Amino acid sequence: MFAALAAASLFGFWRRFGPILGKILQSKKDPGFHLFPIGRRVRDFVWEVIFQAKVIRERPLAGVAHALVFWAFCAFALVTLNHCATIFGLGFLDPAGPAGRFYFDFAAFFAAACAVGILALFVRRFVAQPKWLGELSWGSGLIAMLIFALMVTYLAAFFVPATSDAARPLWWAHTLTLLVFLPLIPHTKHLHLVLSPFTVFLSRDGFAQIPPLVGDEDFGLVAGKDLTQLVSLQAYSCVECGRCMEHCPANNTGKLLNPKEIVLGLRGYLNEYGPHSEEPLLGKYNAQEAAFECTTCGACEFQCPVGIEHVPIIVGLRRGAVNTGAWENDYGAKLFLALERGSNALGMGSAERDKFVEKNGLPIFDGTQEYCLWLGCMGAYDPRGREIVVTLVRVMRYLGASFGVLRKEKCTGDPVRRLGNDLLFQQLAESNLEALAQSETRKIISICPHCVRTIQEDWKAYGTPPEVEHHSEFLARHSGELSLVPGHGLTDREKSIPEGGSVSGHDRGTHPVSGSRAEIGPKPSGSLAPEGPAKERIVFHDPCYLGRYRGVYDEPRRVAALAGELIEAPRSHERSFCCGAGGGLVFLGEEKGERVSHVRAEELAATGASVVGTACPFCNTMFRDAFAAKGEAAPELMDIAQLAARGLPE
Amino acid sequence: MAGERESSKMKIVVAIKQVPDRDTPVHIAADSKWIDEGDLQWAMNEPDAYALEEALLLKESAGAGEVIVVSAGPERVGSTIREALAKGADRAIQIVCDDLNSRDALGVARLLAAAIKPENPDLVLTGLQSEDVGLGQTGVIVAELLGLPHATMILHVEKTGAGLKVKRELEEGWFQSIELPTPAVLTMQSGGNKLRYATLMGIKRAKTKEMRTLNAAELGADAAPAVVLEQISAPKKQKSTQILPGSAKEAAAALVEKLKTEARVL
Numbered sequence: 001m002f003a004a005l006a007a008a009s010l011f012g013f014w015r016r017f018g019p020i021l022g023k024i025l026q027s028k029k030d031p032g033f034h035l036f037p038i039g040r041r042v043r044d045f046v047w048e049v050i051f052q053a054k055v056i057r058e059r060p061l062a063g064v065a066h067a068l069v070f071w072a073f074c075a076f077a078l079v080t081l082n083h084c085a086t087i088f089g090l091g092f093l094d095p096a097g098p099a100g101r102f103y104f105d106f107a108a109f110f111a112a113a114c115a116v117g118i119l120a121l122f123v124r125r126f127v128a129q130p131k132w133l134g135e136l137s138w139g140s141g142l143i144a145m146l147i148f149a150l151m152v153t154y155l156a157a158f159f160v161p162a163t164s165d166a167a168r169p170l171w172w173a174h175t176l177t178l179l180v181f182l183p184l185i186p187h188t189k190h191l192h193l194v195l196s197p198f199t200v201f202l203s204r205d206g207f208a209q210i211p212p213l214v215g216d217e218d219f220g221l222v223a224g225k226d227l228t229q230l231v232s233l234q235a236y237s238c239v240e241c242g243r244c245m246e247h248c249p250a251n252n253t254g255k256l257l258n259p260k261e262i263v264l265g266l267r268g269y270l271n272e273y274g275p276h277s278e279e280p281l282l283g284k285y286n287a288q289e290a291a292f293e294c295t296t297c298g299a300c301e302f303q304c305p306v307g308i309e310h311v312p313i314i315v316g317l318r319r320g321a322v323n324t325g326a327w328e329n330d331y332g333a334k335l336f337l338a339l340e341r342g343s344n345a346l347g348m349g350s351a352e353r354d355k356f357v358e359k360n361g362l363p364i365f366d367g368t369q370e371y372c373l374w375l376g377c378m379g380a381y382d383p384r385g386r387e388i389v390v391t392l393v394r395v396m397r398y399l400g401a402s403f404g405v406l407r408k409e410k411c412t413g414d415p416v417r418r419l420g421n422d423l424l425f426q427q428l429a430e431s432n433l434e435a436l437a438q439s440e441t442r443k444i445i446s447i448c449p450h451c452v453r454t455i456q457e458d459w460k461a462y463g464t465p466p467e468v469e470h471h472s473e474f475l476a477r478h479s480g481e482l483s484l485v486p487g488h489g490l491t492d493r494e495k496s497i498p499e500g501g502s503v504s505g506h507d508r509g510t511h512p513v514s515g516s517r518a519e520i521g522p523k524p525s526g527s528l529a530p531e532g533p534a535k536e537r538i539v540f541h542d543p544c545y546l547g548r549y550r551g552v553y554d555e556p557r558r559v560a561a562l563a564g565e566l567i568e569a570p571r572s573h574e575r576s577f578c579c580g581a582g583g584g585l586v587f588l589g590e591e592k593g594e595r596v597s598h599v600r601a602e603e604l605a606a607t608g609a610s611v612v613g614t615a616c617p618f619c620n621t622m623f624r625d626a627f628a629a630k631g632e633a634a635p636e637l638m639d640i641a642q643l644a645a646r647g648l649p650e
Numbered sequence: 651m652a653g654e655r656e657s658s659k660m661k662i663v664v665a666i667k668q669v670p671d672r673d674t675p676v677h678i679a680a681d682s683k684w685i686d687e688g689d690l691q692w693a694m695n696e697p698d699a700y701a702l703e704e705a706l707l708l709k710e711s712a713g714a715g716e717v718i719v720v721s722a723g724p725e726r727v728g729s730t731i732r733e734a735l736a737k738g739a740d741r742a743i744q745i746v747c748d749d750l751n752s753r754d755a756l757g758v759a760r761l762l763a764a765a766i767k768p769e770n771p772d773l774v775l776t777g778l779q780s781e782d783v784g785l786g787q788t789g790v791i792v793a794e795l796l797g798l799p800h801a802t803m804i805l806h807v808e809k810t811g812a813g814l815k816v817k818r819e820l821e822e823g824w825f826q827s828i829e830l831p832t833p834a835v836l837t838m839q840s841g842g843n844k845l846r847y848a849t850l851m852g853i854k855r856a857k858t859k860e861m862r863t864l865n866a867a868e869l870g871a872d873a874a875p876a877v878v879l880e881q882i883s884a885p886k887k888q889k890s891t892q893i894l895p896g897s898a899k900e901a902a903a904a905l906v907e908k909l910k911t912e913a914r915v916l
Binding site for chain 1: 671672673675693844845846847848849850851852853854857
């Protein structure tokens with residue numbers, strides 16, 4: 001009787017799981033995938049799967065409840081195996097022996113914890129109903145009840161003597177629950193039980209890594225035939241928890257893009273068309289519009305507890321559309337044409353850069369200086385970016401660091417890389433790599449996290465880039481020397497207000513209020529420190545490409561702290577909320593819905609800070625516009641280089 | 651509908667020129683006869699890029715047809731031809747000649763006409779002028795050499811039953827709509843369409859497209875140039891600023907006087 005039911009249960013499981021496994025295995029092999037070095041994989045697996053660290057850290061309450069269920073399942077694996085084996089007289093855990101006794105008690109402890117955990121999750125899903133979980137799914141309710149029943153029947157058996165009348169029905173209740181649970185796994189999102197440990201273990205090395213294109217027929221994710229095994233595995237692993245959408249700047253501001261739906265869209269596609277199909281991926285299941293609303297901030301990928309890598313998937317879909325010419329966008333075409341013919345994403349003549357270099361007396365890099373100062377498009381052509389560069393130069397000169405700039409420089413290709421134009425990216429990367437090799441550059445410093453990331457990681461596809469660091473790292477290394485600058489940490493208004501810069505409420509009326517940034521009204525109350533002069537309250541905004549992409553969080557804070565007291569925004573560090581510029585979106589014109597930059601700027605202003613510290617020229621320009629649009633009291637906006645330079649002799 | 655489409659199908663030749671990129675600094679060569687080409691970056695002449703775009707749009711809207719690009723110049727011209735193939739041209743003819751700069755407009759037009767004639771195209775398109783020397787004659791002379799009707803400064807081309815209807819740019823925001831039979835030669839103005847960007851797929855496909863090379867000497871189109879380039883020079887940099895003294899009224903009067911007598915714009 002049991003054998004027949006068990007066979008039916010196994011059949012039910014396999015009938016669904018077999019084809020899924022087939023689709024994953026039949027997908028294209030991942031180019032550039034290496035299992036080794038395996039150390040990182042083991043570490044990730046232990047930390048994220050065994051310890052459930054990511055699950056807990058990002059959503060502590062639900063995370064702990066989930067961890068209790070997970071750990072109980074692990075403990076139960078042996079119990080369940082024994083349970084089934086006993087039926088055939090093959091039981092290996094002797095309930096009378098000390099080892100068996102111990103293990104059953106051990107499992108009972110977890111069973112109790114699990115029952116509590118699953119109840120908590122049930123209440124969360126059906127009573128609290130956070131919107132991230134989407135529509136109520138009765139499958140989830142059923143599964144929760146089955147898990148609860150499994151644990152309760154196990155625990156009840158401890159109180160029922162094996163000889164009593166109740167023992168047998170109890171045994172059957174437990175067994176039947178088990179047999180119903182098994183085939184439900186592949187039919188629901190509980191498939192992640194089986195797949196996600198593999199997904200986490202097999203994930204690509206590094207954050208938001210864009211895989212190489214291989215051969216003459218690979219243009220990115222165009223159709224099913226382009227889906228790789230990793231992408232298919234990830235598509236089936238999604239547990240629909242919605243953390244990605246909870247943190248997605250596009251999804252939070254009324255765009256079509258929902259990273260969860262992108263992944264589930266691929267799953268739907270695979271179910272209908274399979275991994276060999278020529279049917280376009282951007283069509284029935286995923287929209288082109290959504291793919292091009294991503295700022296590539298990586299919040300989704302960072303949050304995902306089952307190892308899904310959203311950024312390579314979304315960039316892959318864009319590659320498919322751009323590399324084949326299917327993406328038609330006036331702004332996009334303008335950007336591409338500007339970079340096909342010119343040197344920078346802003347579409348300016350390169351003579352403008354020459355003039356800037358000459359006017360500010362920036363030395364040309366000749367191989368003898370320590371640093372090659374990479375200007376980037378913003379640093380060379382944007383007025384605010386130029387101010388940051390000039391200030392950094394002032395600090396570098398003060399510190400006695402030798403540097404030079406390249407005679408010619410092209411865009412690193414960051415915006416076209418993220419928008420999926422591989423042809424243009426390759427041309428830009430190769431041209432820059434050649435120029436750097438000729439100039440014998442060994443170390444690059446840049447004010448732009450996008451340049452830093454693209455040079456260090458993305459250029460690798462076409463050569464060996466020199467060492468590169470962000471100016472926050474350089475400045476933090478020298479923060480000891482900089483902290484000795486008189487006036488640092490204090491706001492001596494006469495001395496530290498940069499030219500054309502801020503005027504605080506105290507000075508209103510005596511100085512003109514400059515530009516868009518009108519700071520009106522008294523300082524936040526906390527700004528009056530007992531020792532006398534007012535201290536700045538600085539909130540630092542983590543740029544996505546410095547934080548999540550590069551793991552640099554403390555350095556810019558150390559630099560910003562030179563100029564005042566640091567406070568934190570509600571979303572900071574790994575959870576920082578994008579400014580809206582990344583992924584080439586800064587060049588794509590007006591966005592749908594609310595502007596990402598406005599949401600973030602308001603959040604930063606609401607901290608009551610007198611200064612918003614930035615470390616990326618794109619964030620800087622986005623917030624500048626946002627504060628200007630707001631038109632009322634707004635904090636001062638300063639790059640960390642400008643904060644470091646406060647009080648420096650002119 | 652199918653018949654209509656069939657009738658709008660055309661064989662279009664686009665003559666393109668490779669010119670120094672707008673963003674590249676230009677220096678005069680030691681002999682003052684031409685610019686120093688050593689360090690230059692090259693690009694497709696912009697009006698020619700619009701001519702190519704118009705040709706591709708005509709082919710796409712007809713659903714059939716052929717677009718052939720022709721370009722004369724040294725080996726480096728190949729990169730611009732490949733760009734045209736990547737954007738969608740079907741095949742290319744390169745006229746290899748290393749002395750393009752010493753040929754006058756007639757000399758270049760002879761080369762182009764000799765290469766175009768055997769193709770018997772329905773339409774020849776080219777930019778209205780080049781961004782380097784800007785003579786604005788080559789396309790018109792090609793029409794004369796081929797014995798075809800032509801129209802200049804065209805923004806838009808439409809295939810009609812018997813021939814073409816074109817939109818021609820006049821001065822001061824005026825346009826002229828004219829009709830002419832095919833085959834014909836049109837010189838295209840910039841800005842009539844939006845240019846497409848080059849794609850990875852286009853470049854990969856371009857590898858397999860035919861690119862025929864013809865030697866200038868073999869075309870039998872050589873003749874002594876009627877115009878010889880003697881010398882080129884950079885415009886003299888001059889900036890003379892005068893501050894007109896006195897009150898606003900006096901300064902304004904002085905300014906008007908100067909605009910009348912010195913600048914002669916009033």
